[in-house]
Amino acid sequence: MEIDQCLLESLPIGQRQRLVRRMRCDQIRAYYEREKSLQRQQGGIRVRAPPAHRKKHRVRFGLADAIQDAVIRQDDKEVLRLLKEGADPNTLTSSGGSLLHLCARHDNVFAAELLIERGLNVNLQDEDLWTALHVACVCDHADVLLLLLLLTGVNVLLQDVNGNIALEYASEGTETSYILRKHLEEHGVDVSTVHAMKMQRRSTMLSDVRKLVATRGSLNQPNDDGVTLLHIACASGYREVVSVLLESGADPHPADNNFWTPLHLAAKYGQTSIVSQLLRHRANPTLLNCNQDKPSDISPSEPTADMLLKAEESWLQRLKDPSAPLPSTDQCYDGGSHDLNTPIKNLNPLGLSISKRDSLLEKCAMFREAGGALSRQPSQDNGLDGHFSSGAGKLEQVKLMPPAPNDDLASLSELTDSSLLYEMQKRFGNDQIYTYIGHILLLVNPNKELPIYSTLVSQLYLSSTGRLCSSLPPHIFSSAERAYHMMLQERRPQCFIVSGESGSGKTEACKHIVRHLTARSSPKGFALEPRMKHVSLVLILFSFFFFFFYTSNTRVYTHMLEKSRLVHLPPHQHSFNIFYMMAGGLSPEESSALNLSNVLAHRLVSSNRGKTPSPDPKVNRH
Ligand SMILES: Nc1ncnc2c1ncn2[C@@H]1O[C@H](COP(=O)(O)OP(=O)(O)OP(=O)(O)O)[C@@H](O)[C@H]1O
Structure with a gap:
């Protein structure tokens, strides 16, 4: 692709990323085309054309999803096209x-302008009562902020659920702080007025309740x-x-229609002293909300989460033994000084805990050490050290390269x-096997063990916001961390698209993602690792094992989940592993109780004309 290198200088980063x-x-x-033609010349494997009769399946997303995606990707043309096609700006x-809100979060000024022109309500508040202005301030996106202030009748004094204005x-x-302060000053609002306004809301509620x-x-x-x-x-x-x-006898744990208790809310919004107040009044810390979360699961602040975990333990202990002594409340539930919304100026973006921010400083300090290579004691937190780490008791070798200007290909001065x-x-x-193109991560398989996957490295990539950390080099843990935060922020499942040719390192990459996510979940007390193990066990049981020969000596195997196999078994193929395991594992009494005296004689298991697999699916692999 020919690119006018002079034009490059003027391109904004979003467009450069798309270009790269x-x-x-x-x-x-081009690489695949070349490979194919080489294979043809050598008479090797032919890439089979898909049968003419097979219908091409296209996945279609609704306009609402497509426009959100286009805004996030900063694909301005697509946003325009979708709006013309009838996508709802609201x-x-x-x-x-x-x-x-999405434009404010992803600094998409062009799309914001288009939407405002189409009459979008600029003061709309999300479920936490945040306006787009709140989001622009948190992310320090000054261009969006200016657009909102200059072009629209945005209300700069709208309060969110915590009573905070943008x-x-x-x-x-930051630039946003400067612009907004100036704007407020010009309109005769000073910070003390804002403070008074907040206090007024609080004091009105207090007098009403009294x-x-x-x-x-x-x-x-x-x-x-x-x-x-x-x-x-x-x-x-x-x-x-x-x-x-x-004090006046209000129920300490009423649940709303979504099963959120006051303790859930206080935990979610980092109100540590209120959490401790509620616990002193015997609020139940083990109740689950509609997302199956306990208050400790959703607390962004570590002191609060710790306090809640302790409370859960003693609550469960008292359920077993009501005579067990209550913990000394002053010792256990002392969190008065940690409220997230008290020192508002110290809040880090997206309202996450301040203590996490300090780890960023640690990371910077580590890279100041010569060559970026360091040795640390392995963390004792969990047994997550995988096969790449040196094992407990030994020094954990970590060798990360310091961040470099070419970490993101989109930032190269010359793009050819x-x-x-x-x-x-x-x-x-x-x-340096990982490289970014914006948020996309490229991996070149090193085919050798690199000391970059230990628990310590995983911890280094923990971030309080999920943004790519500029003091760390590109890494799969960073992508996993980002997905984790996107999941929390957007409150919807995230997915990784891992693509590459056979042997390029997809399976290993997935394992690293899972390792980071499981390690990340542990400190909060709802360790994912055992759950992940159960999931893979279920996957193995309710999949069937399938392999075919790729070349004379390469066997490709995979686990496939295919519901149609419950009623029809293709010739020469096997059914779900669970049947063969049952055949091998059930006692004669269990088999007869289940009317499965001979599982392998069952139509759905016996109809394949191939060799009957072993009850142990691992054996089938080799
Ligand atoms: N990050 C890595 N560090 C070190 N070695 C790696 C890494 N990724 C892959 N490898 C090596 O490459 C081999 C093949 O990788 P992997 O099995 O992940 O490929 P794949 O893309 O999943 O292949 P397929 O599509 O055939 O399943 C691994 O067994 C491992 O030896």
Whole structure:
């Protein structure tokens, strides 16, 4: 692909990334074409054309999904096309936000302008009552902020569920903080007015609740959503209101229609002292909300999560033995100084715990050490050290290259086919096997063990926001970390698309992703690792084992899940592994009780004309 190198300078980063992705795709396509023609010349394996009668299956996404995706990818042309095709500019995201929230999050000024022109409500609040302005401030996206201030009648004083206006999420010294302060000043609003406004809301609720208590009104009366006064006070961080309600006998654990208790809300919004207040009043920390989360699972603050985990333990202990002594509340539930929304100026983006931010400093310090190579004691937290680590007791070798300007191919000053290939080859020579193109991660299989997958490295990539960390080199753990945060922020499942030719390292990459995610889940006390093991066991049982010969000595095997196999078994193929395992594992009594005296004689298991596999699926692999 020919690119005018002079034009490159003027391209914004989003467009550069798209360009590089296209160039890389073209290179891979050219590589495959060349391979195919070589194989044909050598009379080797022919790539079979798909049968003419087979229908091409196309996956179609709805306009609502497609436009969200286009906004995130900064694909301006596509956004325009989808809007013309009838995509609704008022499409809501899974967290109740608008497309403008997405623009603010992904710094997409062009799409924001298009949407505003089409009359999108700029003051729409998502389910946490955040406006697009809140999002632009958190992400420090000054261009979107300016657009919102200049072009629209955006209300800069709208409060979110914590009672915070957008300014309170703009970190001190950033461009967004400066612009918004100036804007407020010009409109006669100073920060003390804002503070007074917030205090007013808090004090109005406090006096209302006191009146209600004095008139013996119902403190537990829920609204249509099942939300009580305690839910509101806990989410907003109104400590005095929470105290009055609890002291006056309000139920400490009412659940709303989605099974959220006040403890869930206080935990989610980092209100540590309120969490401790609720626990002192015997709020149940083991209740699950509609997402099957306990309060400790959703707390972004480590001190709060720890406090909740301790409370869960003692709660369960007391269920078994009601005479067990209660923990000393002052010792166990002392979290008064950790509230996330108290030192508002110190809030890090997306309201996550401040303590996590410090780990970033640690990371920078580590890379200051010569060559970026270091030795540390392995962490004792869990047994997640995989086969690449040196094992417990020994020093854990970690060798990460320091971050380099060519970590992201989209940032190269020259973008040509040869410059891309040259950089990747150079990086590969330095054992820099990972390279970014924006958020896409390229991997070149090193075919040798590199000391870059230990628990310590996994911990280095833990981040409080999920953004790519500029002080660390590209890594699969970084992609896993980003997916984890996207899942929390967008509240929808994430998926990895791992593609490459056979042997390129897809399976290993997936294993590293799972390792990082399981390691990440452990500190919060809901370790994923045992669950992952169960999932793979179920997968093995309810899949059937399938292999075919690729060349005379390469066997390709895979586990396939295919429901149609329950009623029809293709010739020469096997049924689900579970049947063969049952045949080998059931005792005669169990078999006869299940009317399966001879499982292998069953029509659905015996109809294959191939060799009957062993009851042990592992044996079938070899
Ligand atoms: N990150 C890595 N570090 C070291 N070695 C690796 C890495 N990734 C892959 N390998 C090596 O390459 C081999 C093949 O990798 P893997 O099985 O992941 O390929 P694949 O893309 O899943 O192949 P297939 O598509 O045939 O299943 C591995 O057995 C391992 O030896």
